[in-house]
Amino acid sequence: MLRDRWIIKHHHHHHHNGPLITHLYTADPSAHVFNNRVYIYPSHDRETDIQFNDNGDQYDMADYHDIPWVSKQLWAPDAAFRDGKYYLYFPARDHAGIFRIGVAVGDRPEGPFAPDAGPIRGSYSIDPATFVDADADADGEAYMYFGGLWGGQLQCYQKGHDVFDAEWAGAREPRGPGAYALGPRVARMSADMRQFAGEGVREVEILAPETGERLLADDHDRRFFEAAWVHKRDGLYYLSYSTGDTHYLCYATGTSPYGPFTYRGRILEPVLGWTTHHSIVEFQGRWWLFHHDCELSGGVNHLRSVKVKEIFYDGEGGLSLRSRSRV
Numbered sequence: 001m002l003r004d005r006w007i008i009k010h011h012h013h014h015h016h017n018g019p020l021i022t023h024l025y026t027a028d029p030s031a032h033v034f035n036n037r038v039y040i041y042p043s044h045d046r047e048t049d050i051q052f053n054d055n056g057d058q059y060d061m062a063d064y065h066d067i068p069w070v071s072k073q074l075w076a077p078d079a080a081f082r083d084g085k086y087y088l089y090f091p092a093r094d095h096a097g098i099f100r101i102g103v104a105v106g107d108r109p110e111g112p113f114a115p116d117a118g119p120i121r122g123s124y125s126i127d128p129a130t131f132v133d134a135d136a137d138a139d140g141e142a143y144m145y146f147g148g149l150w151g152g153q154l155q156c157y158q159k160g161h162d163v164f165d166a167e168w169a170g171a172r173e174p175r176g177p178g179a180y181a182l183g184p185r186v187a188r189m190s191a192d193m194r195q196f197a198g199e200g201v202r203e204v205e206i207l208a209p210e211t212g213e214r215l216l217a218d219d220h221d222r223r224f225f226e227a228a229w230v231h232k233r234d235g236l237y238y239l240s241y242s243t244g245d246t247h248y249l250c251y252a253t254g255t256s257p258y259g260p261f262t263y264r265g266r267i268l269e270p271v272l273g274w275t276t277h278h279s280i281v282e283f284q285g286r287w288w289l290f291h292h293d294c295e296l297s298g299g300v301n302h303l304r305s306v307k308v309k310e311i312f313y314d315g316e317g318g319l320s321l322r323s324r325s326r327v
């Protein structure tokens with residue numbers, strides 16, 4: 001039903017571009033095609049009395065239950081399908097206030113999903129995005145990308161993937177001349193999709209095209225902040241993400257799921273609201289950007305709504321909201 005609604009809206013009111021869901025607030029849409037239908041896995045935003053701060057405390061998702069290891073803040077989820085099962089992945093704070101990533105397993109795209117008792121071993125930070133490399137030319141392996149700065153705690157792991165450094169907690173990140181930006185993380189998934197495979201977590205490098213070196217920490221217009229998403233088209237891997245405090249969605253491309261990826265440009269300019277977060281999916285031969293903004297709430301940062309826009313590729317694998325052939 002949801003699918004029919006957004007397709008029809010988009011065809012007949014090309015410039016309208018309203019929220020897809022209006023009876024509640026939704027954010028961080030992870031869209032997937034399962035059984036020839038588009039499913040969106042969003043966060044559920046709600047009103048709270050919590051003051052806006054740079055740690056993101058006001059993003060206080062609450063309507064989940066029976067996850068023993070979680071204390072609060074079930075943030076941006078994602079889903080995956082492999083070998084007949086559906087997996088729901090979600091970040092949340094554990095009882096020590098540290099973000100970890102959990103998994104729940106189900107038989108259908110809409111659930112129900114039964115959560116594992118503990119988080120994925122070795123997982124940390126936020127915004128999991130799981131990419132199954134299932135093209136004809138690929139090996140069917142699955143990879144989880146994750147990480148987010150400031151309230152997302154990614155900067156607390158500069159001493160190692162398994163060392164949480166509380167001194168970096170809060171709205172902090174590396175800065176200053178010569179300092180490299182932190183990259184999102186990637187881990188190959190175990191065959192059962194519930195743990196990281198033996199080789200563990202790696203940092204993903206995003207390179208500046210003009211130097212071939214990693215993006216710098218002070219390059220806030222381009223550096224990774226949160227909301228990693230990976231898709232593949234014509235054998236090329238696309239890593240897209242939010243730049244956080246500069247509010248862009250941008251992308252980088254590479255030839256391996258592990259990277260390195262080279263920065264290529266912006267997909268979406270700042271929307272109404274602080275956060276911007278998206279997914280990209282192919283459906284019936286066309287490509288779609290799902291994202292959120294705060295139009296429906298009149299600009300309340302933690303009350304967001306999911307939208308969709310068509311995206312287009314040029315002959316060199318460049319991606320944009322404009323169709324070159326149709327202008």
Ligand code: FUB
Nearest residue numbers: 059075076226227275277
């Ligand atoms: O929805 C909570 C957080 O806000 C997400 O984890 C971030 O990506 C940002 O959208």
